[in-house]
Amino acid sequence: MPLAIGPEGLEGLRADVGAARLFGLARSVVEQAAEQGGLRLDGREVRKSVRLATGMMLEVDVPEQRVAQVRPRLVEGMRVVYDDADLVVVDKPAGIAAHPSLGWEGGSVVEHLVAAGFEPCPVGPPERPGIVSRLDVGTSGLMVVARSELAFVGLKRAFTNHEVDKVYHALVQGYPDPMSGTIDAPIGHARTDEWKMAVDATGRPAVTHYGVIEAVVRATLLRVLLETGRTHQIRVHMAAIHHPCVGDLLYGADPRLAEELGLRRQWLHAVQLGFEHPRSGEPMVFTSQYPADLAASLDALRID
Numbered sequence: 001m002p003l004a005i006g007p008e009g010l011e012g013l014r015a016d017v018g019a020a021r022l023f024g025l026a027r028s029v030v031e032q033a034a035e036q037g038g039l040r041l042d043g044r045e046v047r048k049s050v051r052l053a054t055g056m057m058l059e060v061d062v063p064e065q066r067v068a069q070v071r072p073r074l075v076e077g078m079r080v081v082y083d084d085a086d087l088v089v090v091d092k093p094a095g096i097a098a099h100p101s102l103g104w105e106g107g108s109v110v111e112h113l114v115a116a117g118f119e120p121c122p123v124g125p126p127e128r129p130g131i132v133s134r135l136d137v138g139t140s141g142l143m144v145v146a147r148s149e150l151a152f153v154g155l156k157r158a159f160t161n162h163e164v165d166k167v168y169h170a171l172v173q174g175y176p177d178p179m180s181g182t183i184d185a186p187i188g189h190a191r192t193d194e195w196k197m198a199v200d201a202t203g204r205p206a207v208t209h210y211g212v213i214e215a216v217v218r219a220t221l222l223r224v225l226l227e228t229g230r231t232h233q234i235r236v237h238m239a240a241i242h243h244p245c246v247g248d249l250l251y252g253a254d255p256r257l258a259e260e261l262g263l264r265r266q267w268l269h270a271v272q273l274g275f276e277h278p279r280s281g282e283p284m285v286f287t288s289q290y291p292a293d294l295a296a297s298l299d300a301l302r303i304d
Helices: 015-023 027-033 107-115 149-160 233-240 253-262 291-304
Strands: 001-005 039-041 060-061 080-083 085-093 142-145 165-172 182-186 186-187 197-199 207-216 218-228 268-276 282-289
Touching: 001 165, 015 027, 015 039, 015 060, 027 039, 027 060, 027 291, 080 282, 107 282, 142 149, 142 207, 142 233, 149 268, 165 207, 165 233, 165 291, 186 233, 197 233, 207 291, 253 291
Parallel strands: 142 268
Antiparallel strands: 001 060, 039 060, 080 085, 085 142, 165 218, 165 268, 182 207, 186 197, 207 218, 268 282
């Protein structure tokens, strides 16, 4: 399956790194394509280490592989907060994936958008069209999906260059000291669990900024800003400083507190998303209220 697009915003990167970022592919998939002669610049086969330059046309022949199918289906609780010909912004409920994947039987943002008539841009792997960034299944809040090639390239570039304002609220166990700070620790796959991430010196750079909004009984509500967008980044970094998100059992949260609050997922919500529109350049900012389960558990700790 050939994918082709201009690599503006990725100048200077290796062809394999640029292709992986631009098309949302695993590096191993791009490397396999390169080994089979399927990595090209301006129509010519190149090695994966060749550097990208402005104006080049980057192409990847994605090797045949088993992929998840997009099955159009509406998702209860999904809310479209903005849409135009280039992009759509959704308020994602917890329990929903960004896109379908092998082994996942639940709903997804992509499948909801297709069913609702908001066709995502077909650039990228077929199971995740238009996806420029993701939220964990258990994380609720705002997420943007590209509907045009121009938006896909522009938003990918903006995320890569840290030009997107992503604000999260996280309720964490205990009381962080200091009350505001920066966690700069690389993240990679945990060696003991394929579904888990961990702070790892050999991982990818990850930077998280946090500040206290409110202290409640046994927990603290934080405002969190991300410089990078690694898988499970906030959850991993909070656990690394011994203050996991309330309800996040995968990363060491107290199951008794989660049970007491009736919370069945991590207390983490994407409350604000800001970026420049990729076509008009107009600043756009969206906000989201806490869903019922997060609001109720926070209120319970305030009352306690």
